[in-house]
Amino acid sequence: MTGTTEHQPAARRSDATRATILAAARKRFAADGYEKATIRAIARDANIDPSMVMRYYGNKAALFAVAVAIDPDLPGLPLEPPGEIGRTLVRHFLTLWEENGELTALMRVGATDPAAAERMQSVLREQLIPLARRVGPDPEQAQMRAALCASTVLGLALTRYVLRFPASMALSHEEIVDWLGATVQRYLTAPAP
Amino acid sequence: MTGTTEHQPAARRSDATRATILAAARKRFAADGYEKATIRAIARDANIDPSMVMRYYGNKAALFAVAVAIDPDLPGLPLEPPGEIGRTLVRHFLTLWEENGELTALMRVGATDPAAAERMQSVLREQLIPLARRVGPDPEQAQMRAALCASTVLGLALTRYVLRFPASMALSHEEIVDWLGATVQRYLTAPAP
DNA sequence: TAGTGTTGCCAACACGCGTTGACCAACAAG
DNA sequence: CTTGTTGGTCAACGCGTGTTGGCAACACTA
Numbered sequence: 001m002t003g004t005t006e007h008q009p010a011a012r013r014s015d016a017t018r019a020t021i022l023a024a025a026r027k028r029f030a031a032d033g034y035e036k037a038t039i040r041a042i043a044r045d046a047n048i049d050p051s052m053v054m055r056y057y058g059n060k061a062a063l064f065a066v067a068v069a070i071d072p073d074l075p076g077l078p079l080e081p082p083g084e085i086g087r088t089l090v091r092h093f094l095t096l097w098e099e100n101g102e103l104t105a106l107m108r109v110g111a112t113d114p115a116a117a118e119r120m121q122s123v124l125r126e127q128l129i130p131l132a133r134r135v136g137p138d139p140e141q142a143q144m145r146a147a148l149c150a151s152t153v154l155g156l157a158l159t160r161y162v163l164r165f166p167a168s169m170a171l172s173h174e175e176i177v178d179w180l181g182a183t184v185q186r187y188l189t190a191p192a193p
Numbered sequence: 194m195t196g197t198t199e200h201q202p203a204a205r206r207s208d209a210t211r212a213t214i215l216a217a218a219r220k221r222f223a224a225d226g227y228e229k230a231t232i233r234a235i236a237r238d239a240n241i242d243p244s245m246v247m248r249y250y251g252n253k254a255a256l257f258a259v260a261v262a263i264d265p266d267l268p269g270l271p272l273e274p275p276g277e278i279g280r281t282l283v284r285h286f287l288t289l290w291e292e293n294g295e296l297t298a299l300m301r302v303g304a305t306d307p308a309a310a311e312r313m314q315s316v317l318r319e320q321l322i323p324l325a326r327r328v329g330p331d332p333e334q335a336q337m338r339a340a341l342c343a344s345t346v347l348g349l350a351l352t353r354y355v356l357r358f359p360a361s362m363a364l365s366h367e368e369i370v371d372w373l374g375a376t377v378q379r380y381l382t383a384p385a386p
Numbered sequence: 387t388a389g390t391g392t393t394g395c396c397a398a399c400a401c402g403c404g405t406t407g408a409c410c411a412a413c414a415a416g
Numbered sequence: 417c418t419t420g421t422t423g424g425t426c427a428a429c430g431c432g433t434g435t436t437g438g439c440a441a442c443a444c445t446a
Contacts, residue, residue, distance in 0.1 A: 013443080014393060033305035035228040039434065049395050054435060110356055111304035112226035117356040124358060147352065147360035148372055154356075155348015159340065163303055163310040163347075165317060167340035178386040179341055183376050193371040206413095207423060232404060242425050247405060 018056050020046045025067045029105035068102045074127035085135055086185025091177050093153045104161045124150050135188055148187040211249050213239045218260045222298035261295045267320035279378025284370050286346045297354045317343050328381055341380040
């Protein structure tokens with residue numbers, strides 16, 4: 001046996017450093033975006049040499065990819081009661097965003113990097129549109145309804161976590177779920193105007 | 194007389210170049226954001242030497258400031274009929290965004306630059322909140338209601354013009370005004386839930 | 387104790403950036 | 417024709433970046 005448990009790669013002494021680097025990278029990417037979050041700054045935060053970042057993660061792009069790997073896991077959401085789907089979705093996204101800053105990083109980078117924008121779009125395509133197709137009145141409108149929901153949720157995230165408007169940060173969780181929940185519910189289920 | 198009309202600064206031969214530079218700058222900033230829109234690239238687009246950009250605009254930050262100078266002019270909007278304010282506002286922002294790409298540039302930069310974010314916030318503070326105070330039921334809720342409206346409009350702009358989600362770009366002007374107009378109307382005037 | 391791989395630091399590379407100043411061509415005024 | 421102003425190019429600077437390779441210290445195995 002090489003490690004503490006079977007079939008596991010041996011626990012290395014450098015694992016702690018790896019984790020420190022990753023944490024610092026997440027923080028920097030979320031705060032500054034891709035370009036302004038330099039390898040040197042990340043290394044300084046992690047109290048190691050910049051070359052270590054390269055050794056453990058290959059290059060900057062690969063580090064970013066590892067740092068923002070996340071899945072909203074929308075299919076796991078309960079669809080009952082049908083009148084509560086909007087609120088459920090908004091609450092889910094809200095906690096998702098509060099718990100990990102990776103999403104803020106992804107949005108900051110998506111503003112200028114097409115690859116990150118594509119990553120965000122894939123969530124819409126593979127999770128939100130199918131959901132809209134299942135709960136909406138007309139499957140043909142699923143794409144439109146999902147797009148409206150995405151703009152609702154991302155709009156709040158933009159003003160609250162990226163641009164950090166005080167008026168948006170002042171909103172309580174309850175207020176957000178109440179107001180945006182009703183909006184998303186309407187976008188998903190109401191008949192087209 | 195020095196120019197073609199009185200009391201005007203003389204028309205200079207370089208005005209055309211100045212305008213070309215500014216147009217190229219707007220396009221690049223909107224497409225790439227602040228960091229990736231290099232002076233060299235802007236100059237190449239304008240078919241002149243990078244040093245000319247400096248001569249005419251001082252430095253990169255000043256060029257950006259000139260390139261994104263814009264005022265949504267919300268106070269000029271008609272508040273009648275009161276049931277149409279939401280639609281009016283959404284329509285106004287929509288044409289504003291379609292007509293000039295400066296707003297896209299401002300959002301791309303605001304994602305990583307606090308100064309640009311502050312510029313956007315000033316619109317909310319000086320124009321949207323006062324408007325919400327006038328048309329809303331309770332002046333104390335004006336800040337909250339304006340924040341919700343801002344997130345609605347900016348959310349659409351984000352998914353449609355910045356991230357360029359196909360599902361969002363596929364929406365017609367009528368669909369946007371219908372769906373988002375009702376949302377904004379509710380955020381502004383409906384009693385708190 | 388000798389040997390081998392791992393963990394880390396240091397110095398340097400090549401590159402692209404914003405920015406500067408010297409220099410040249412065209413034109414207008416005397 | 418001469419002189420001064422304007423519009424423009426060219427080559428270079430200093431800097432910070434991502435990235436690389438060499439080298440010292442350590443930890444573990446035999």
